[in-house]
Structures are given as structure tokens and as C-alpha cells.
Amino acid sequence: MTSAPFVPGLELARLLHEEAVRPLLAAAHPGLRYAAALVGPGSEVLGLDTPRSTDHDWGPRLDLFLPAEDAARLRPALTRLFADRLPDTLRGRPTRYRTGDDPDGPVTPHVAVHDLTGWLTDRLGGPLGDLGPAEWLGFPQQRLAEVTGGAVLHDGTGELTAVRAALAWYPDQVWRHLLACQWQRIAQEEAFTGRCAEVGDELGSAVTAGRLVRDLMRLCLLLERRYAPYGKWLGSAFARLAVAPRLTPSLRGALAAGTYPERERHLCAAYETVAALHNATGLTPPVDPATRPYHSRPYRVLRADRFVRALAATVTDPLLRSRPLTGGVDQWVDSTDALTRPALLRARCSGGGP
Secondary structure, three states, X not given: OOOOOOOOHHHHHHHHHHHHHHHHHHHHOOOOOOEEEEOOOOOOOOOOOOHHHHHOOOOOOEEEXXXXXXXHHXXXXXXXXXXXXXXXXXXXXXXXXXXXXOOOOOOEEOEEEEEHHHHHHHHHOOOOOOOOHHHHHOOOHHHHHHHHOOEEEEEOOOHHHHHHHHOOOOOHHHHHHHHHHHHHHHHHHOOHXXXXXXXXXXXXXXXXXXXXXXXXXXXXXXXXXXXXXXXXXXXXXXXXXXOHHHHHHHHHHHHHOOOHHHHHHHHHHHHHHHHHHHHHHOOOOOOOOXXXXXXXXXXXXXXXXXXXXXXXXXXXXXXHHHOOOOOOHHHHOOOHHHHOOHHHHHHHHHXXXX
């Protein structure tokens, strides 16, 4: 890290475009139609970068999107232009830096030149085309957050802006299906905290409570129409939700509880808060948000299956109605190595996978 004052990456990208990239393009390639943006991977795209982010693979950067024929023809010349003529620093940060761990690796300016179709294929696992429910279920939410997050600094073609608008949120039927699947995850495990504790397994009860807390957080992101980022930023993204101030004390309490009765009390408060949030969407007729006993067993739960059924009844799309309640890829895959291979996941969903 340098001693330069911290400037968020989104602001550095804006400055890089306005003070360096735009003037260079205007002089060397007048009339060039392009889009400039900060999108894709990186905490700065989500607006979550801090001074800690600057210790590696970080600095002023942006992405240029050109029509495919221009990108193929001009990429070498533009790469040389930026390598030769970008200022050495911007607000005290180098405009050329190494990526990766090789201390002797090449130092390059981070102004990447793409054609939009190729970039989207890389990020989402294939060209967009006419997206149906199966394609939507194959997109990891983190990748959708990367494509629709960040900032567009200039769009001379309008194509990038249009793509981001098209991917801004799920189609209504897909959204309802994903919500039903997320409630299903809760329905399947909500009784386990009590059952584990009943046989003296407080550790298992606590681990299950942690899983339920995570699923409730992701459910709230879905309910408030926000793509869930990967694990490092899940809590930060959740904290931005309107429901977070009301729900966070219950979630923290459930995680911190040392005994099952305390754990159950906090989880039940969380369930009722999220159930009320569901009812506020108007997606289904109101479902009683009160917790209740789990059959004749001495544990209190929401019986989240009631919300599953209510939502599933509103899904009319034939393909979605025919699928099991496993949902999108990041509702049934929890491997980073898999979630960073969107082509594999998209093919699995399109081919009738889980």
C-alpha cells in the first residue's frame, strides 16, 4: 500500500477516464464509439473497497467496450497507447501495476479493451441471446452483481447500458421461483436446531443456526431485489438492506447464543421479521407470519413450507413448474471453483440439471 490518501476505486475510474483516457482517445481516435466502465470482479465494483483493498491487484482501472470489429482491429494500438501515454500516477496511485503474485511479472496499465459480446460470454458463460428461465438460473448472483454493479462512465453506443438494464433483476417468474427455493432451504432445516440440542449436540445446533442465518440473509437480499455477492461481502451487502436494522440483532443473537432456548428465541424473532417482509411484497396472499410448534415436538419454528407453497402456486411458467425446488446455481452449489465457471453452470441448468 502507498501513503497516498485512499480514494475509492469507482472515483479513481471516473478520474482516469475524464483526465486521461477520454483525452487520449479523442486525440488518437477521434469519433471512436466506445463505452467506458468499471465493471466485473473487484470489491470496488460493489463499492466495498477500503484501504486494505489496495495491497494487491488494485489501482486506477477501467474497461473499454468497442464494437467487435473495432476491438479486434484496435486492441493492439490502444494497448500501446495506454502503455506509453497514460500518466504515471493518478491521485498518488500508479496507473501501471502488476497483477498476481509474480514480483517480476509485467507491469501494465489497467485499461482493458473488450468487445461486449466476448466479455459477457466470459463473465456469464455464453452470449445473452434470448434469455429463458434456464439461462437465468445458470447465472451465479455474484456474476450478475459484477455485470450490473460498478459504474458506466461513458456509453457511446448504448449497448452496455442496455445490457445492464436487461440484467438488472430477474424476470418476475424466475424471481418467484428463486424465492420459493430459498424458503425451501429454510423449511428443510428449521427444526434441526432443536433436534440437535435435544440429543445434546449443541455444536450441531449452533452450526445449523449459522446455516439458517445465512439463508435468511440471502432470502432478504432476494426479497429486496439485490443480487447476493460471494461470502466475503454477504454481510456488507445485507447491511445495506432496509430490513437490516430490524433483523440484525436477532441474527447476531442466534449466532451468539450458547444454549438452544436462547438460539430458538432469536431465530423465531428473525423468522417473523422475514415473514412480514415477504407479506409486504404482495407476491402471494398474506401468510401468517407467527411461529408455531413443529408438529408435536417441543421446538418452535416458522413452518416455512407454507411460504414455499404460497410462492410455488404463483409460478405459472411451465419450465419452472417442472423443476425441483433447487433454484439457481448458487442455491445448490457452494464451491468457489464451480461458481467461477459460469459456462459449466449455465450448460448444466440449460440441460435440465438440479
